[in-house]
Amino acid sequence: MWKSLVHGRVMGNLTLAGPSVCLVTREGWIQAFDHKTGNIRWQFPCMKRLESAPLVTPQMLLVGTVEGELMAFAVTEKMASLV
Numbered sequence: 001m002w003k004s005l006v007h008g009r010v011m012g013n014l015t016l017a018g019p020s021v022c023l024v025t026r027e028g029w030i031q032a033f034d035h036k037t038g039n040i041r042w043q044f045p046c047m048k049r050l051e052s053a054p055l056v057t058p059q060m061l062l063v064g065t066v067e068g069e070l071m072a073f074a075v076t077e078k079m080a081s082l083v
Contacts, residue, residue, distance in 0.1 A: 002037060007029035011025070012050070020032040028050060031043040
């Protein structure tokens with residue numbers, strides 16, 4: 001078992017994608033943790049209030065904002081280990 005700190009309050013469901021657990025926080029962070037160790041794999045501040053689970057595909061990560069926006073991020077080389 002493990003425990004990791006996140007940047008803010010997790011309001012939505014977690015997403016398991018490959019070896020990572022991906023989450024969003026209400027304070028606007030997208031974070032991915034190694035599902036075995038809890039170590040942070042990557043994180044990104046998108047500066048929007050987030051409350052829904054992220055959707056992860058091999059090409060992109062999508063999140064919905066409280067303000068009614070859909071944001072899509074291209075999966076970078078660093079993020080590629082997510083899927």
